[in-house]
Amino acid sequence: MSPHTDILKTLNPKVSDRDVEISFTGVSKTWGENHVLRGLDFDVRAGEKVSIIGPSGSGKTTILRILMTLETPDVGVVTVGGDVLWDAKPGVKNKETKQTIATRRKVGMVFQQFNLFPHMTVLENVIEAPIHVLGISKADAMERAVDLLELVGLQEHMKHTPPELSGGQQQRVAIARALAMRPQVMLFDEPTSALDPELIGEVLNVIRRLATTTNMTMLMVTHEMRFAQEISDRVVMFDKGVVVEQGPPEQLFKNPQQERTQRFLKAVNPY
Amino acid sequence: MTIWDTNFAISIIPILLEGFWLTIQITFFSFLISLVVGLLVAIIRFLKIPVVSLIFDFYVSFLRGTPLLVQAYVAYFVLPQIGLTFDALPTGIVVLGLNYSAYTAEVYRAGIEQLPKGQWEASRALSLPPMRTWVRIVVPQAVRPIIPVLGNYLIMMFKDSAILSSITIIELMGTALQIGSNFYRYLEPITIAGLLYLIISFPCSLLIRRLEQRFVPTH
Numbered sequence: 001m002s003p004h005t006d007i008l009k010t011l012n013p014k015v016s017d018r019d020v021e022i023s024f025t026g027v028s029k030t031w032g033e034n035h036v037l038r039g040l041d042f043d044v045r046a047g048e049k050v051s052i053i054g055p056s057g058s059g060k061t062t063i064l065r066i067l068m069t070l071e072t073p074d075v076g077v078v079t080v081g082g083d084v085l086w087d088a089k090p091g092v093k094n095k096e097t098k099q100t101i102a103t104r105r106k107v108g109m110v111f112q113q114f115n116l117f118p119h120m121t122v123l124e125n126v127i128e129a130p131i132h133v134l135g136i137s138k139a140d141a142m143e144r145a146v147d148l149l150e151l152v153g154l155q156e157h158m159k160h161t162p163p164e165l166s167g168g169q170q171q172r173v174a175i176a177r178a179l180a181m182r183p184q185v186m187l188f189d190e191p192t193s194a195l196d197p198e199l200i201g202e203v204l205n206v207i208r209r210l211a212t213t214t215n216m217t218m219l220m221v222t223h224e225m226r227f228a229q230e231i232s233d234r235v236v237m238f239d240k241g242v243v244v245e246q247g248p249p250e251q252l253f254k255n256p257q258q259e260r261t262q263r264f265l266k267a268v269n270p271y
Numbered sequence: 272m273t274i275w276d277t278n279f280a281i282s283i284i285p286i287l288l289e290g291f292w293l294t295i296q297i298t299f300f301s302f303l304i305s306l307v308v309g310l311l312v313a314i315i316r317f318l319k320i321p322v323v324s325l326i327f328d329f330y331v332s333f334l335r336g337t338p339l340l341v342q343a344y345v346a347y348f349v350l351p352q353i354g355l356t357f358d359a360l361p362t363g364i365v366v367l368g369l370n371y372s373a374y375t376a377e378v379y380r381a382g383i384e385q386l387p388k389g390q391w392e393a394s395r396a397l398s399l400p401p402m403r404t405w406v407r408i409v410v411p412q413a414v415r416p417i418i419p420v421l422g423n424y425l426i427m428m429f430k431d432s433a434i435l436s437s438i439t440i441i442e443l444m445g446t447a448l449q450i451g452s453n454f455y456r457y458l459e460p461i462t463i464a465g466l467l468y469l470i471i472s473f474p475c476s477l478l479i480r481r482l483e484q485r486f487v488p489t490h
């Protein structure tokens with residue numbers, strides 16, 4: 001039995017009323033003349049691991065940011081775990097509600113640039129939100145943080161600050177920090193694209209571990225096609241704010257049906 | 272009558288030191304006010320609350336756009352005419368502190384604006400409440416790079432506190448002026464007062480130059 005089995009088990013959300021975990025219905029987002037999302041309909045099942053691929057500027061990050069409530073949709077309904085996150089009506093300024101704030105807690109996000117708090121130690125980064133948002137005691141938060149840091153292989157660096165760590169280590173801390181909030185949905189926005197090539201593997205290993213041993217719902221934007229193929233239940237090809245094509249990774253990568261997908265895959269991997 | 276009377280100079284040192292001590296106390300409390308009020312003003316302006324933020328924009332423009340001496344006169348000589356009378360010392364401390372809050376507010380603003388967007392987004396993604404985000408994430412990171420600038424304002428404030436002698440506060444400058452008018456000798460008290468200001472401000476500015484090299488932003 002692996003030493004991390006216990007902490008991994010605590011990451012499993014309760015599977016009640018979690019059939020459809022994430023749903024986008026008719027979601028649009030526009031910046032000026034730039035229609036980033038155009039009436040997007042998109043569902044993710046509870047526990048499903050979904051990778052989003054697509055060309056730059058196609059709206060992949062925007063989808064994650066709407067789920068993390070870092071952007072507000074112009075129109076459309078977004079639900080997480082059966083609760084409404086956004087219910088945006090056309091023609092009015094849509095603001096977050098109490099419901100939005102409550103539902104957001106089910107979601108955790110790992111950013112391309114890590115976004116750790118550089119003036120706090122690794123341990124402080126991980127315990128901050130559990131103590132001040134979940135109301136956990138400091139002792140309990142620390143105990144769990146230590147377990148999570150051990151899971152991502154950084155227990156020795158607890159007392160360091162993020163600027164003292166490599167990019168790969170920082171991103172693993174960021175993953176532990178997000179996990180500490182017990183999210184049932186984890187979002188990853190190109191988690192390795194800011195890393196030196198030799199540091200990518202250590203981060204992917206942690207994500208793979210989470211994907212294969214927990215039943216968290218995971219939504220990942222990535223350019224690592226091989227990794228997406230390996231860990232995803234489903235891959236979604238995205239372009240110009242709409243889903244072009246989706247399916248199991250073998251099918252989408254080996255036998256893409258849409259011309260747009262074929263062109264994109266050829267462009268990212270010409271051999 | 273000699274130009275410089277050393278015996279006279281020595282005899283007035285104890286009383287000048289008393290004024291000097293008051294100057295230091297005034298500077299301390301005024302600086303505290305400017306740090307706290309300046310931060311609050313900066314945050315309110317940053318939040319862009321309708322009307323309220325506009326009022327504080329005006330607050331900053333007004334305090335920066337009029338001389339400290341005028342502000343001190345208004346607070347001490349004009350306000351009593353509309354029924355608001357305060358003692359000179361607290362009035363002086365508050366006027367000096369509020370005057371400088373307009374400057375520290377701008378400095379804090381720069382500190383807050385240099386914070387990468389990702390820090391706000393991470394706080395939001397972790398659902399940290401706004402208050403906690405300000406106290407634990409934003410302010411500590413905003414303050415660090417501006418410590419040297421705040422230090423410079425502390426020195427300027429220390430020297431500007433001399434203006435408060437004009438509203439009857441007998442701090443260092445006030446003491447020197449009083450000695451001058453009592454004995455008809457200005458050279459010794461003013462010279463010693465000047466030296467006392469220098470004794471503090473010169474080493475402090477050297478210290479701040481050191482700090483400037485240390486407090487580079489961590490991003």
Ligand SMILES: Nc1ncnc2c1ncn2[C@@H]1O[C@H](COP(=O)(O)OP(=O)(O)OP(=O)(O)O)[C@@H](O)[C@H]1O
Nearest residue numbers: 031034036054055056057058059060061062063221
């Ligand atoms: N805050 C913003 N203001 C204006 N335009 C924006 C903003 N955020 C995103 N956009 C635009 O929206 C479009 C979609 O952006 P998004 O970041 O979702 O794309 P992406 O698919 O993640 O691209 P990439 O692969 O380059 O990360 C882009 O054209 C981008 O310029």
Ligand SMILES: [Mg+2]
Nearest residue numbers: 060061062221
């Ligand atoms: Mg992106």
